[in-house]
Amino acid sequence: MTQTENIQELDIPKLVGASFKADNLPIQTGAMSAVQAPPTKVHDILKVILDADKKSALTTISCLDLGENLGVYYHMRLTKGYFTIKTEVPKTDPKTQTITDLLPGASFAELEGTDLLGVTYEGNLLSGHFMLSENWPIGVYPLRKDVNMAEVKLVPSPPQEETDDPNVYKLTIGPQHPALIEPEKLSVTVEGEIVTNVEPRLGYVHRGIEKATESRTYLRDIYLVERVCGICNPSHARVFVAAVEKILGVDVPPRAKYIRTVALELNRLHSHLLTLGHACLEMGFDTLFQYLWRDREPIMDLIELTTGNRVYGSLMAIGGVRRDLNPDHIPKIKATLETLRSKLPGYRDTYQNDKSLRLRMQGVGVLSRDDARILCCVGPVARGSGLEIDVRKDEPYEAYGEIPFKEIVYKEGDAWARMNVRMDEVGESISMIEYALDHLPTGPIKVTVPRIVPAGESTAAIEAPRGELFYYVKSNGTQNPDRVKVRTPTYANLPSFLKTAIGQNYADCPVNFVSLDPCFSCTDR
């Protein structure tokens, strides 16, 4: 216990400053806590932080075009808050060292930077494309500012690699597959029934949203980033506006905070019920699938009632919310939630104890606590492995600091634990919405903000239904942002599948995969 208390008191910027006193590294505070370091030092700083803070991990690596140089920003999640290690590499020779020896989960973040901005990580090299389509020319990096998109000429796709080894048998899941709602390809190598290797191919629904935000105003960007993902759209909108509010130094009125919390928790309810149902569908338990989705429908109606639309609520605005909660609707919201609550014990009992569900999920895709940390897992996947990370508790935003709720953690680390984290969170979310509605403050719902955002940068994170959703926003003092980096929860959780699937039955792949609650629309952006 004393050890965890010590960790909470740990001042990482101070620690980094003290450990590298001789180098005299400039420490930045304010909207974003950061240290500026040469590329050779990043690995050492990272190691110091990982050793000092036992819950810390990499959130993502933001690469950005700074003119002469390319910025490579390593965003670290700490026990409390976030810390960024900034480094710069020359555009002519953008090379740096990989950190995948410390954190294997950083691999995807590095490869994305290689594909979109051309930063090469020695030790983690990319052949072909990672995020972009096969017919995109090699050596053209779309997120660099000097690329003229109109002049990019697409090239013919290279032929698919065929393996000649008769002992290697490859099965392909996707891009179109009944178990996946969205397009993504997993090449699974099998020996008999046992999986020996998994290679993912991302980017089938890459829409270039990060690039598109740079040519739109902040106001338009809210609606654009909301469309990164259909299911968790209020989370994307809220985390973007929160990052911009941090740069502006704007405080949101208390009533707006509560309304945002209600919207976010309603969203979590519908997302969790969706995925719990979808998992049942994968396991062939169609009855429970139908019941869960039937009970999700009244929640969708509540979202329509509170925001004006079933899916895209468009509720968030910089400085508050766009629509007030009508007091006449509160009894209806409460009654609907009460109906759902009365049904939960039956569903929970089934999920926990039903023989066929247990046989399908228990011991499938076991992820240990240490692996969950070094693979940088987030959300229910990390909590299902006993790793207590929840942005709502660690870094309370909106009204979460004032609302009592329990952090759901399971120790088993298998698909069963991950699904039961979500099942228990449904009950917590209902209580949280009821508490928020009972304690709704009065007052304004929005403050007026200037159209032009001053130069600056900030990070914001939120516990989306699938886990920690992270945005990095850089403003250059104009109407449009300079860089918006989106790190979605599924992107962080995918590396864990590549590990847990190996050694398992091929037939368990879909259940293991669905237990991550994957969302590729998010992943590919």
Next chain:
Amino acid sequence: MTRHSFSTKIAKEAFSNLFKKRATEKYPAVPANVAEGFRGKQVLNLSNCISCGLCARECPSNAIEMVVVDGKKRPLIHLDRCVFCYQCADTCPRKVFETSKVFELAVTDKSTLVIKPESVSPAQVAPPAPAASSTQ
């Protein structure tokens, strides 16, 4: 925790559903129940319009085009591009845009998917106004 059994709760739920009202709705035979404040097809109060063009400038999906009607600039909404966020209503200084519960917008010809300012121009809106006053 170690109890392994087929859940009886699901069987009970399934049985009780035999006597309950169906969960699905008989749409389209029965019109869908749309929530109050739903953001559906726009209704334009063009008599309020001051031709400022802010709605067109702020529209996130460039769905609004300013066209000249009777020598004045008026908004024309391309519903095929519209995402129904109603930023136009937030931006408008004169409350020209109002929500409606109309959501059935499927057409076979995409070019008809526009709200033209002509169809609700002040000249055409004018007749109902005296009718409303006559009922007083």
